[in-house]
Amino acid sequence: MARIVFDLDGTLIDSAPDIHGIANKVLEQERCEGISLAQTHDFIGNGAAVFVSKMRAARGIGDSEQARLYTDFVARYDDAVTLTLPYSGVLAALDKLKASGHRLGICTNKPISPCRAVLAHLKMDHYFDTMWGGDSLAVHKPDPAPLHAAFAALGDGPQLYVGDSDVDAETGQRAGVPFLLYTEGYRKFPVEQMPHTVAFSDFAELPRLVHELLVAA
Ligand SMILES: O=C(O)COP(=O)(O)O
Numbered sequence: 001m002a003r004i005v006f007d008l009d010g011t012l013i014d015s016a017p018d019i020h021g022i023a024n025k026v027l028e029q030e031r032c033e034g035i036s037l038a039q040t041h042d043f044i045g046n047g048a049a050v051f052v053s054k055m056r057a058a059r060g061i062g063d064s065e066q067a068r069l070y071t072d073f074v075a076r077y078d079d080a081v082t083l084t085l086p087y088s089g090v091l092a093a094l095d096k097l098k099a100s101g102h103r104l105g106i107c108t109n110k111p112i113s114p115c116r117a118v119l120a121h122l123k124m125d126h127y128f129d130t131m132w133g134g135d136s137l138a139v140h141k142p143d144p145a146p147l148h149a150a151f152a153a154l155g156d157g158p159q160l161y162v163g164d165s166d167v168d169a170e171t172g173q174r175a176g177v178p179f180l181l182y183t184e185g186y187r188k189f190p191v192e193q194m195p196h197t198v199a200f201s202d203f204a205e206l207p208r209l210v211h212e213l214l215v216a217a
């Protein structure tokens with residue numbers, strides 16, 4: 001049985017509408033115009049601090065405001081759950097993978113508190129034996145340390161990593177772990193430009209892909 005670690009935003013859940021909502025509340029507080037959902041997709045992937053920094057840059061807010069706006073953003077983050085949904089087929093795929101005996105974990109750049117909050121809200125937390133957020137260690141993805149930590153917490157067995165972004169592709173590569181690229185998340189680059197073992201666009205395909213990779217290994 002394998003250890004399968006998942007990225008969160010843009011992979012298992014479409015959380016951008018909620019992140020968009022809190023970004024625009026922070027900007028409203030600053031009397032600035034909001035950002036678009038497309039910009040939100042673009043700014044997700046490197047964690048909350050980078051998100052806030054890109055959001056500021058889009059509205060010409062200086063670096064001196066980073067700490068204050070980051071604090072405001074993060075204070076709103078645990079409650080940003082109401083518009084978020086798992087992607088189509090995710091729950092059925094996780095059910096099948098669990099039923100096959102695989103152990104599942106999360107390695108996200110989202111801070112661990114809102115990661116736990118949104119998965120609890122969606123009643124998805126029971127699938128995962130371990131969760132690592134962008135602030136769980138001193139370093140975050142694309143540094144491979146949190147991914148290694150997630151796999152270590154899941155014990156022994158082949159390792160597979162599933163994610164949607166260039167950050168995830170780099171993390172998988174640096175960790176030396178097969179990477180399954182979900183193409184319908186917040187991807188910024190063509191699939192061909194992202195190092196991956198296999199790409200998929202529908203979670204209904206995932207249990208079969210996992211099986212094939214494990215047979216081939
Ligand atoms: O919070 C982010 O920027 C991204 O989160 P992810 O690593 O789950 O895609």
Ligand SMILES: [Mg+2]
Nearest residue numbers: 007009010164
């Ligand atoms: Mg992601």
